[in-house]
Amino acid sequence: MASRYPFVLSGSRAFPGKSIAISTSLFLLVLAFSAGGCIREEDITLEQRAHQLAGELMCPVCEGQTIDGSNAQIAQDMRLKVRERLDAGDTNANIRDYFVVRYGEEILAAPKGSGFNLLAWIVPVVIVLGGIGIALTMINNMRKSTERSAVPTAPAEDDLSMYLEQVDKDLGVADQANQSDKAHS
Amino acid sequence: MADLGVMALLLGLALSAYSAVGSIIGEKRGMAELVVSARRALYMTTLAAAVASGALINAFVQNDFSIKYVADHSNTLMDRAFVWVAFYAGNEGSLLYILLTLSIITALSVWFAPKRLARSMPWTIAILAVIQLFYFGVLAFVASPFELLGTVPGDGRGINPLLTHPGMFSHPPLLMGGLIAITIPFAFVSGAMIAGNYGDDWIDVARVSAIISWGVLGTGMLLGAWWAYTILGWGGYWAWDPIENVALMPWLVMTAFIHSVMVQKRRGMFRMWNVALLNIAFVLAQLGMFINRGGPVVSVHSFAASTLGVIFLIFMLASLVFAFALFLWRMPEMKSDRAMESFISREASFLINNFLFLSVMAVTLWGVLFPLFSDLARDVSVSVSAPYFDRANGPVLLGIVIMMGIGPLLPWRKSSARSLKQWFMWPTLVGVLTIVVLVALGVQRPVAILAFGVVAFVATAISEEWWRGTAARHQAGDNWLLAWWRLVNGNRPRHGGYIVHISILMLGLGIIGTNFYQQRTDGALSLGESLVIDNYRIEYVGNGDESRRDRIAQWAEMSVYRIDTNDYSTEIAVARDEGLSGFTLENSEVRPNDELIAQIQPWHGFYPDFNMASVRSGIRSTIVEDLYVIPRDFLADGRISLAVSINPLAWWLWASGPFFILGTMVALWPQSSVERRSKHQKVPAAPDDNEGEL
Incomplete structure (x- = not known):
């Protein structure tokens, strides 16, 4: 049976996920489009860049703080150094390398995405994709076992009916309402 | 004694x-x-x-x-x-x-x-x-x-x-209390497993004790963030350091548990899964105890140095072995009563949400342990700090928020296309509209705009649910407020959950605002000088000090003016040329449109016995943004060195706290025996309806 609404099939062959799939992809499309539209040249000052970089460099004498957050003398000196290199026209990558040469890899607040450290970045992707994959497989397997055991199911209830039922219940007329519902289905 | x-x-x-x-x-x-x-x-x-x-x-x-x-x-x-x-x-x-x-x-x-x-x-x-x-x-x-x-x-x-700091009266006790309280649901479930009590008898006690420990731990973390924001003086509130991470990880797993336990309660599914989640949460809580005892940095060197660390490590490993041996032993007995019917159902969405929570937990654990692997494998020390976790966990956290909008709108078992369209139309529209409007207004940062859209989507989904439920009761004759109150009261676990979701959205707003739109400038001021950033002028008008045997405290009196940037256009142009976000003014005369809006008192204390400084930032907070002034140092020449930032939406981080606690309490509030009895009498034949006990 065809529906009056676009994107909606009804009747026994309807795939309930279809409309959600379509609206999700529309949603994503709009997102992609608008995201593309809002990338502009950012009005970013050297000071802001310095602040960002300072957030990516660890303070060597403080435990677990970046130089951006630390009040230690060495952090202040390093912040000045960052500023100096920026004024001299260095790129962010140049500046990071400058500090790695002097203090070792430990100075970077996040490991670089190369060599052994690439692992730090790949594993999370594997975890997340793997996790979603396992979840979907689990749901699918559990679903298949239903089809085999063929549990009879009533159609899912939707929209206002569930609230009206609850209201009826609260008003103490649940029993009649339940029975009349059963009669309809 | x-x-x-x-x-x-x-x-x-x-x-x-x-x-x-x-x-x-x-x-x-x-x-x-x-x-x-x-x-x-x-x-x-x-x-x-x-x-x-x-x-x-x-x-x-x-x-x-x-x-x-x-x-x-x-x-x-x-x-x-x-x-x-x-x-x-x-x-x-x-x-x-x-x-x-x-x-x-x-x-x-x-x-x-x-x-x-x-x-x-x-x-x-x-x-x-x-x-x-x-x-x-x-x-x-x-x-x-x-x-x-x-x-x-x-x-x-x-x-x-x-x-x-006042936060210290409650933050550490709540955090430690929350971590140790995970023991309770774990002990009840493990006891049931050993005794061969595989049914759902343990569900209620596990759920209630789990929500209590989860709520306490969550409140503790939030208080910790607030403490860091006001006293640690680094301008942030969450650093992803190992101590914070070991509290966050069990909390994430408990979050997964309190969602999926509802599936077991309602549908008799996910038994094994729920037991496994409690096991993981308990072991992670022990990991937290270990890292807290063994020193804040996990490395091969630090825990070898501490006997206490070794003892806690052994206890953690023992609990790991015990929990999972028990689990594997009893696994064959814990079958689900019912099977999954559809991908588009609430139980399926809960399972996906569970995996997303576990992913964030696992990625965080990986980040915490990676320096250790690097040490062992290459003998090179690396740091894994905030920039890593922001990037690695950010997208999944956003995904969790999206699921927060989708999951609750899906009915149990499966859904019809019609109901999907009905339920998702408004949230999707409002979400997309938010994005379009933000882009049209010229707001920058695509990721943040997307995140705002997601927040709007979820907020609309919750409002829609409340609106429809309230409207139905209103039709039946209640006034609006009473109708809403009855709706919430009719199913407290569910609606308490929504209140918690709202608090998470508020937290989300604060996180987006402070992470993506913070402005920052550094400067040093002599008395009478001003520092200008965006449309604030901060004038250094006075100072004070107090010396005690154990600390030397100094503070500055500062007047905060809201300014019209047109009055300062020449100075702003000069600062821009020099690549500065703010600038200092030697002459602090009040210009025509300056308006005094606040007095702040950044405070700096030095503790010689500890060789440690402690600062209290001067904060002027509104719901739009915080002006945040860190006194870095009082210099010998009488100047004060400042780091000043504007933290948009930071107020929402702390405002979320009361809602988080309120929602948790609503979800926990026991039903009176009268309500329970009436419920049992009236709905004996409909265990699968969409409402009821959630």
Whole structure:
């Protein structure tokens, strides 16, 4: 049976996920489009860049703080150094390398995405994709076992009916309402 | 005092050992009286822990510096109110505090345990007793807070200056209490597994105790963030450092659990899964205890250095082995009653949400452990800090928020296309509209715009649900407020959950605002000078200082003006040319459109005994943005060196707290017996309806 609404099939062959799939992809499309539209040249000052970089460099004498957050003398000196290199026209990558040469890899607040450290970045992707994959497989397997055991199911209830039922219940007329519902289905 | 404390600890040790052994033997041999005796012994450990804690607190009150712990963590100058904080300021005291909490919640949960769990209670009690035994043992023999000093000092060293903040009265106790409280649902579930009580008898007690520990831990973390924001003086509130991460990880797993346990309650599914989640959460809580004891940085070197660390590591590994051996042993018995029917159902969305929470947990764990692997594999030290976790966890956290909008709108079992369209139309429209409007307004940062759209989507989904439910009741004759109240009251777990979701959205707003739109400038001011950033002018108008034997405090008086940037266009143009976000003005004359909006007092203290500085930022907070002034240093030439930032939406981070607590309480609030009875009478035939108990 065809529906009056676009994107909606009804009747026994309807795939309930279809409309959600379509609206999700529309949603994503709009997102992609608008995201593309809002990338502009950012009005970013050297000071802001310095602040960002300072957030990516660890303070060597403080435990677990970046130089951006630390009040230690060495952090202040390093912040000045960052500023100096920026004024001299260095790129962010140049500046990071400058500090790695002097203090070792430990100075970077996040490991670089190369060599052994690439692992730090790949594993999370594997975890997340793997996790979603396992979840979907689990749901699918559990679903298949239903089809085999063929549990009879009533159609899912939707929209206002569930609230009206609850209201009826609260008003103490649940029993009649339940029975009349059963009669309809 | 010290003797009394030690005696209480030894007594507790004996009682918990007796309780564990008695409970197991009594159950195995069918000696009912021994089981009862073992249970009562477990109540008595609370008394032992309380006496030991009382002895330590009394030693602080009496300034008994013959006890090393007291001398290390307080002095005569300390405000007496901080005795409570000093109690858990160090390793030994915090362990005693943890034991005290554990013994109290153990006694309460055993006392209130439902009757139908009688068969598994001896095992639950044995598990709880063993865990208490461990803490009593550590406190009595390895890390005694009652160790005496050979020579009694005239005064103590004083309390760690970073702890002298109102947030410290509640943040550490809540955090430690929340972590240890995970023991309770774990012990109940494990007891049921050992006893072969595979049904759902343990669900209610596990759910309630899990939500309590989760709510307490969550509140503790939020208070910690607030403390960091106001006192640590680095301008942030969450640094993803190992200590924070080890509290976050079990919390994430518990979040997964309190969602999926509802699936078991309603549909009889996910049994194995729920047991596994509690096991993981418990082991992660032990990891938290270990990292907190073994030193803040995980590395091969630090935990080898601390005996306490090794002991906690062994205990953690033992609990890991125990939990999963038990799980594998009983796994075949824990089948689901029903099967999954559709991908588009609430149970399926809960499973996906569970995996997303576990992913964030696993990625965080990976980040915490990676420096260790790097050390072992390459002998090169690396740091894994905020920039890594932001990037690695950010997208999944956004995904979780999206699921927060989708999941609750899906019905159980499966959904019809019509209902999907009906339910998702408005949230999707509002979400997309938000994005379009933000882009049209010229707001920058695509990721943040997307995140705002997601927040709008979820907020609309919750409002829609409340709107429809309230409207239906309104039709039936209630006024709007009463209609909404009845809706919430009709299903407190569900609507309490929505209130918590709203708090998470508020938190989300704060996180987006502060992470993506912060402005920042540094500067140094002499008296009478001003610093200008965006449309604020901060004038240094005065200062004060106070010297105490244990600290030298200095503070600045500053007037904050809202300015019209047109009045300052020349200076702004110059600053831009130099690449500066802000600038200083030597002459602080008030220009035509300047308006005085606040007085702030950035405060800086130096503690010579600790060689440590502590700062209190000057904050002027509105719901739009915070002006945040960190006094970095008072320089020798009389200037004050400042880091000034504008933190958009930071207010929402802290405003979310009350909603989080409120929602948790609503979800937990027990149904009165009258309500329960009426429910059972009226809906016997419809266990699968969409409403009801969620």
